[in-house]
Ligand SMILES: Nc1ncnc2c1ncn2[C@@H]1O[C@H](COP(=O)(O)OP(=O)(O)OP(=O)(O)O)[C@@H](O)[C@H]1O
């Protein structure tokens with residue numbers, strides 16, 4: 339077979355996949371604006387995404403903050419800049435590690451759950467049943483997840499930022515013999531609003547990506563249990579990669595601005 | 596000129612990739628009639644009713660309900676159209692995330708904006724009609740047996756007392772007594788509510804009880820369509836083989 343034809347076919351399939359995803363995203367966002375909005379389902383999803391992700395995201399942030407303090411101490415002590423530890427920890431967490439690691443953890447947890455649930459609903463004809471009962475599955479299933487994830491991720495990341503700083507603080511005080519008051523003072527003195535805000539904007543974008551990929555793959559799954567498994571894997575892998583790509587793009591935008 | 600048929604399919608074609616499932620289905624169902632569709636496994640009976648509901652889009656043909664073309668309806672018009680229908684899915688397709696009574700009351704609460712308490716009363720009444728007590732109403736669908744799920748699906752299909760009801764294998768998986776209860780329920784729907792029903796079944800005893808007319812689907816077409824009483828003298832070799840359940844005959848099983 340002609341190798342050029344193979345490359346061409348893959349490229350076309352890739353473009354088709356992007357187009358399909360873009361259509362789904364557009365449709366889903368449009369349905370966010372069209373009533374009915376199922377507030378009860380939004381609430382339930384916020385609980386599932388936000389509240390139940392707290393332990394995972396909290397632990398991730400705690401240990402990340404702790405290890406960050408250790409590593410930065412090692413680096414900065416080489417040129418007697420130990421006093422910079424607190425500032426670098428808090429900026430690293432709020433701008434980058436809080437949203438990205440939080441996004442990756444939630445992407446694994448929530449993205450998989452969404453894809454599996456919607457995929458099962460698809461293959462057991464529950465989505466068809468919704469339609470025959472005159473309920474738009476986009477409004478009933480996708481919109482609540484998109485809204486809940488986009489609103490909840492910033493809150494989760496805000497918690498992650500605080501817990502992460504606390505992790506760094508604990509290590510700095512108990513392990514590296516920093517003075518508690520001056521560590522805290524250094525943490526907040528050079529912190530700018532933009533550090534936190536840019537992280538929270540990222541978090542909202544990541545939340546949207548996670549819900550979009552979970553819903554998209556679940557919604558379009560086919561072929562029984564195996565198909566649901568495939569949808570779940572694809573949802574997690576694609577949302578994690580898209581999070582990292584989007585992270586770069588958002589960072590560029592804030593960096594330029 | 597006779598009355599416009601409630602449901603009319605003409606020359607409906609549907610294929611999946613290269614696999615042709617429906618190859619020109621012509622079928623009419625009169626108002627208040629109970630039609631039973633029979634046919635071998637995998638001949639496209641479920642696909643046919645999904646085409647009518649717009650869950651699958653046929654490549655060709657026309658589907659008219661009350662004389663109006665329905666293929667390609669969208670948005671609000673589609674929603675209004677679907678209000679005429681009740682559907683029991685072959686797999687029941689209950690919503691796992693909702694309780695049994697919420698499943699039954701779904702169309703009342705979400706579609707008809709009925710208050711939850713009132714909708715619950717209706718749901719309990721429908722559940723009673725399919726032989727399920729109020730203790731079942733609070734369970735999750737996952738806690739039910741296969742036959743119970745089917746009956747909940749049935750209760751959900753008739754909850755809004757629609758004009759046209761599709762039953763995809765309503766008695767499969769039920770014991771003979773419960774099967775008869777369900778048969779009578781379908782007969783009642785037609786007689787008391789004036790509903791038009793289309794039932795898919797492999798159970799000839801059930802077909803004889805509920806059908807006014809019988810249609811047989813084979814290789815993507817309706818090969819026989821006639822009154823239920825004439826089914827034993829159809830003179831159609833496909834029908835004869837099917838109702839007697841013989842392995843030899845014109846319908847070759849692909850083994
Ligand atoms: N979504 C789909 N994608 C691809 N093929 C399909 C799809 N749905 C149905 N088919 C094919 O269409 C054919 C008819 O399926 P259908 O479910 O209508 O059969 P049926 O007549 O209802 O059989 P049964 O009596 O076993 O329920 C089958 O061969 C099936 O493989």
Ligand SMILES: [Mg+2]
Pocket residue numbers: 640641642685763
């Ligand atoms: Mg079927």
